[in-house]
Amino acid sequence: MRRHTITPRPDWQRIVEEQGLVYPLTRYPDDSLRPYWDxxxxxxxxxxxxxxxxxxxxxxxxxxxxxxxxxxxxGRFADLGITDPRLAALVAESxxxxxxxxxxxxxxxxxxxxxxxxPAKLLEYNADxxxxxxxAAAAQWFWMEERFPGAxxxxxxxxxxxxxxxxxxxxxxxxxxxxxxxxxxxxGEDLMTVAYLRETAEQAGIATEALPMEEIxxxxxxxxxxxxxxxxxRSCFKLYPWEWLATDRFGPHVLDTLDTGGGTGTxxxxxxxxxxxxxxxxxxxxxxxxxxxxxxxxxxxxDGPHDLAEAPGYVAKPLLGREGAGVTVHPAxxxxxxxxxxxxxxxxxxxxxxxDGNRVVLGAWVVGDEPCGLGLRESPGLITDGxxxxxxxxxx
Numbered sequence: 001m002r003r004h005t006i007t008p009r010p011d012w013q014r015i016v017e018e019q020g021l022v023y024p025l026t027r028y029p030d031d032s033l034r035p036y037w038d039x040x041x042x043x044x045x046x047x048x049x050x051x052x053x054x055x056x057x058x059x060x061x062x063x064x065x066x067x068x069x070x071x072x073x074x075g076r077f078a079d080l081g082i083t084d085p086r087l088a089a090l091v092a093e094s095x096x097x098x099x100x101x102x103x104x105x106x107x108x109x110x111x112x113x114x115x116x117x118x119p120a121k122l123l124e125y126n127a128d129x130x131x132x133x134x135x136a137a138a139a140q141w142f143w144m145e146e147r148f149p150g151a152x153x154x155x156x157x158x159x160x161x162x163x164x165x166x167x168x169x170x171x172x173x174x175x176x177x178x179x180x181x182x183x184x185x186x187x188g189e190d191l192m193t194v195a196y197l198r199e200t201a202e203q204a205g206i207a208t209e210a211l212p213m214e215e216i217x218x219x220x221x222x223x224x225x226x227x228x229x230x231x232x233x234r235s236c237f238k239l240y241p242w243e244w245l246a247t248d249r250f251g252p253h254v255l256d257t258l259d260t261g262g263g264t265g266t267x268x269x270x271x272x273x274x275x276x277x278x279x280x281x282x283x284x285x286x287x288x289x290x291x292x293x294x295x296x297x298x299x300x301x302x303d304g305p306h307d308l309a310e311a312p313g314y315v316a317k318p319l320l321g322r323e324g325a326g327v328t329v330h331p332a333x334x335x336x337x338x339x340x341x342x343x344x345x346x347x348x349x350x351x352x353x354x355x356d357g358n359r360v361v362l363g364a365w366v367v368g369d370e371p372c373g374l375g376l377r378e379s380p381g382l383i384t385d386g387x388x389x390x391x392x393x394x395x396x
Contacts, residue, residue: 037390080280110363154393182239288301331349
């Protein structure tokens, strides 16, 4: 794994915007605009490195599914902050009938610095609403074809998405699949992520409709969710976290009509409710409890940092935080802090690999249970937040 500097393509911003990455710049607190899509550098990997990473991601995905089975079998929903008995029961039913429910994709965030930096370590798993998909699946592929024709890339995302939709089409109820994003998204990232996923579904032969989450209505007479034209929403892909969907003012209707794979509900949501078991930082602590010492896991706990406060330090992560929100870093020797204001996972501090002052995190994609792609984000600090940059990669 190496980082290389390179001159960006002339008119690169227009190019990536035409490819669907309409958010190539990030506005900083000083009101300046700086590249989010950053092609002034790229990373290269050897083929053995990529093959080894692919095996790690497959192993981590298997461990996560085993952990989900453990949570359901032992009824450990409270550890995830799921305290509503009815919601817990529906999540459990969704898990048990998961073979009947469509499920598309997820993204592992990994700490990795090359073969000399030790094995890849799991930082978290976003299996419900992962973004950075358009840049990973499309923009970096087209960049490679232009800058390094004949090179390769760990990237079969598009093909795997189409194949997954096609394979799972028989699980969908009759009618179009609605693809919903939040209209509150000002950057266009959610909009384009959903639009891209909708395109892959259409390429698989599935009829689709697009609508904002805010335009989903409730028809009291029929007891169904409806779109702007009052058409029933029988299935819906939503880039909207389950913890919001289940608890906002329409939450009771979501639970009343939830299709958990038994054919009794009226709305099939994608991703399914059982993905709440994986998109929760409590999973990290349960993984360590079930697989202590695993080379691709970091020690993690729910009741405090334990001996991590002494060395090497720890990171406190809210159970449902995203984009680094609420994450705090506690170096070795600092007084341990128990964050009583919100449930947290306390994970061993594993500083991101440093390449010329750039801290990089690997986003490894799983589609239809298959590892199939890689995206890299850089930050100047230890926390990968909303100001991180996306860089392309190639296989040497």
